Amino acid sequence: MTIPDKKTSLGLLRQMMVIRDFEETADKLSLRGKVSGGMHNSSGQEAVAVGVLSALAPLDVIATTHRSHHHTLAKGFTSREIMAELFTRSTGISGGRGASMHLGDVTKGHFGGNGIVGAGVGIAMGAALGIQQKGDKKVSVGFIGDGGMNTGRTWEAVNMAVIWKLPLIVVVDNNQYAVETFVGRVTGGGDLAKRAEGFGMKAFNIDGMDVLEVRKYVSEARERALAGEGPSFINALTYRYYGHNVGEKGQYRTQEEIDTWKSTKDPIDHFTAVVIENGYADQAAIDEMRASVRAEIEDAVAFADASPEPDISTIYDDIDSGKLGVQL
Amino acid sequence: MTTAPTTAPKVQNPNYSEAFQSGVREEMKRNPGIFILGTDLIERGGHFAQVKGIAQEFGHERVKDSPISEAAMVAAGVGAAMYGCHPIVDLNFIDFAFGAMDEILNQAAKIRFMFNGKVPLVIRATSGVALGGAHHCNSLESLFASTPGLSVAVPSTPMDVKGLIKTALRAEDPVIFLMHKKLSGIRGEIADENYFIPFGKAKSIRTGTDAVIISYGYSLVTAQKAAQTLEAEGVSVEIIDLRTLYPLDEQAINDAVKKFGRVVVLDEAPMFGSITAEIAATATERNFSSLKGPIVRVGGARAPISANPAMADAAIPTVASIIKAVKQVMSY
Structure with missing residues (x-):
């Protein structure tokens, strides 16, 4: 795998570190009651988010899932506005109306996290249709989990993207467990890329713990989409270090399994080694990076904590434009 | 309440579907972001001839025949609307909305509230009780009307069909546009291109x-x-x-x-x-x-x-x- 230049590589590493620190911090805060509602931790899945978003242009569109802190951070939103959203404060990305599960800002190409499994892929497909209709040179990425591989709307959207050659990239952020259900136990045929191929699209099963591999496959998919060759499907195998929701342990997998993934496949450890081996950084520089990330996340928490609550008188704002009732 | 327009009608005595076509055509000429998506629209013109001839006039990029995939049809409309288009998703029968309820009630309706975006989308369907039995005669209007974020039009005349669809296509909200089966045959005057009926005016x-x-x-x-x-x-x-x-x-x-x-x-x-x-x-x-x-x-x-x-x-x-x-x- 060709390693990108120093600046890019260190950027990828730092972004993964930001996500990890953000998630570990948010998890603790959630257990202390600071986060409203559920909190879906993406620790372990950093390489998928960073690999995908680093291969996109800033104005490319994403739509994602209930577990989307990592995608949103990698899209370029700040730790501050995402932490503030977890705290449901007015300074959050969704103005405090969304919390962990509904991060989004359409004006910046983030078409939303989603509380409904598979819905983000449909919206991303629609965005890809919008891109095609307008003749823009952009792509749309629909993130989905392995749990979304068995809902009908996913494959309706995929089929539509294929027949219309839409610039859509479906990325399966495959952490292998739909809440507590192992993907292999509920997936007919077993091979997700083969399933997608059956719809007539380029499809790949890849290592979602390797940021450069993810980046490479998404870059190629993006090129194909921009060339008018239609959608691609990338099943990135990864692993979720924590429970589905904050505080959940469960009996559905062994501690040994979790420890093995962490000790042998961790995306940050792996890429840190690549960066050091390539001479882009030494251990001191890595430690310094980690410290600056720590400071960033601490600042985000302080910002969120100090941010005002939304004004409850705004509950009726932004439901509709009000323009339908105006005489034109 | 509003009174009837004083402007002279351009098309004499069109029927309910032709009134819809007239309003859509005028707005499509004005706004290249409007396109129609649904099943059997290009040749057949829809099950009620509601878009007959529009594909021939505007091309297959702007009238798209889709597979029978209601969830994806509405999702396509929602995403394209968020991106800046103004799609009309034609479900033919409103009963088919059951296959896209999440996309309508949970996605289209709530995006503006949460995600700093607009969803200028029309979901058109024929509704109402007529022959055809239980699966094609659901009255879902109260469900849509009670969902925050959605607006619901139920025009009863060609004049109102045209005036309301034109308003819907100038706005930036998800609109459920219901045309009654048993009104398909009615005829009446329609107004010219400058006549708009605001929503919320009986x-x-x-x-x-x-x-x-x-x-x-x-x-x-x-x-x-x-x-x-x-x-x-x-x-x-x-x-x-x-x-x-x-x-x-x-x-x-x-x-x-x-x-x-x-x-x-x-x-x-x-x-x-x-x-x-x-x-x-x-x-x-x-x-x-x-x-x-x-x-x-x-x-x-x-x-x-x-x-x-x-x-x-x-x-x-x-x-x-x-x-x-x-x-x-x-x-x-």
């Missing part, structure tokens, strides 16, 4: 002095027949066409309740949890002292619609049931 379609019927859609046809019979018997009935169910013209309803005090609310949806329940309850809360007696609702049975024509008719309001209701309010 219209009096028959003036009267004794009692008022508040309704929408095909029920207005039945109401007119009842009103004629009642007129011969010396009872003068006003009829108000709501035209949109959300936003609802609360002012027109208030005014009518205050003016007449004898109120019948009519539609063909199952009465349990219906729009008529909403109107009657709200009017009673707000204007109880103006009422001469209880508001009478006339509505559909809480029963699936049978394919047998007589059974289907028995499940919805009839001229006789409306006359009975008006006589009831006249008895106070």
Whole structure:
């Protein structure tokens, strides 16, 4: 795998570190009651988010899932506005109306996290249709989990993207467990890329713990989409270090399994080694990076904590434009 | 309430579907971001000829035939709308919305509220009770109207079809646009390209002095027949066409309740949890002292619609049931 230049590589590493620190911090805060509602931790899945978003242009569109802190951070939103959203404060990305599960800002190409499994892929497909209709040179990425591989709307959207050659990239952020259900136990045929191929699209099963591999496959998919060759499907195998929701342990997998993934496949450890081996950084520089990330996340928490609550008188704002009732 | 336009109609005596075509064509010429997506639209023109000829005029990029994938059809419209287009997703029959309920109620309706975006989207479908049996005769308007973020149009004339679809296509909100099956054959004048009907403005379609019927859609046809019979018997009935169910013209309803005090609310949806329940309850809360007696609702049975024509008719309001209701309010 060709390693990108120093600046890019260190950027990828730092972004993964930001996500990890953000998630570990948010998890603790959630257990202390600071986060409203559920909190879906993406620790372990950093390489998928960073690999995908680093291969996109800033104005490319994403739509994602209930577990989307990592995608949103990698899209370029700040730790501050995402932490503030977890705290449901007015300074959050969704103005405090969304919390962990509904991060989004359409004006910046983030078409939303989603509380409904598979819905983000449909919206991303629609965005890809919008891109095609307008003749823009952009792509749309629909993130989905392995749990979304068995809902009908996913494959309706995929089929539509294929027949219309839409610039859509479906990325399966495959952490292998739909809440507590192992993907292999509920997936007919077993091979997700083969399933997608059956719809007539380029499809790949890849290592979602390797940021450069993810980046490479998404870059190629993006090129194909921009060339008018239609959608691609990338099943990135990864692993979720924590429970589905904050505080959940469960009996559905062994501690040994979790420890093995962490000790042998961790995306940050792996890429840190690549960066050091390539001479882009030494251990001191890595430690310094980690410290600056720590400071960033601490600042985000302080910002969120100090941010005002939304004004409850705004509950009726932004439901509709009000323009339908105006005489034109 | 608004009055009829003074501008001369361009197309003489078009039918309900042609009125829709006329409004859509005018707006498509003006806004290249408008496109139509649905099944059997290009050649067939839709099941009700509602877009017949538009593909031939505007090309297959702007009238797209889709697979029968309702969830993906609506999702395609939602995502494209968020991106800046103004799609019309044509479901043919509103019953097919069941395959896309998450996309309509949970996605389209809530994006503006949460994600700093707009969803300029029209979901057009033919609705209402007619022949065809239970799977094609659902009345879903109260479900959509009660969902924050959605607006619902229920035009009853070619004039209103055109005026309302043009407004919908200039706005930036998800609109459920319901055209009644049994109005497909009606003809009437339409206005020129500068005529827009704002949502939330009811219209009096028959003036009267004794009692008022508040309704929408095909029920207005039945109401007119009842009103004629009642007129011969010396009872003068006003009829108000709501035209949109959300936003609802609360002012027109208030005014009518205050003016007449004898109120019948009519539609063909199952009465349990219906729009008529909403109107009657709200009017009673707000204007109880103006009422001469209880508001009478006339509505559909809480029963699936049978394919047998007589059974289907028995499940919805009839001229006789409306006359009975008006006589009831006249008895106070």
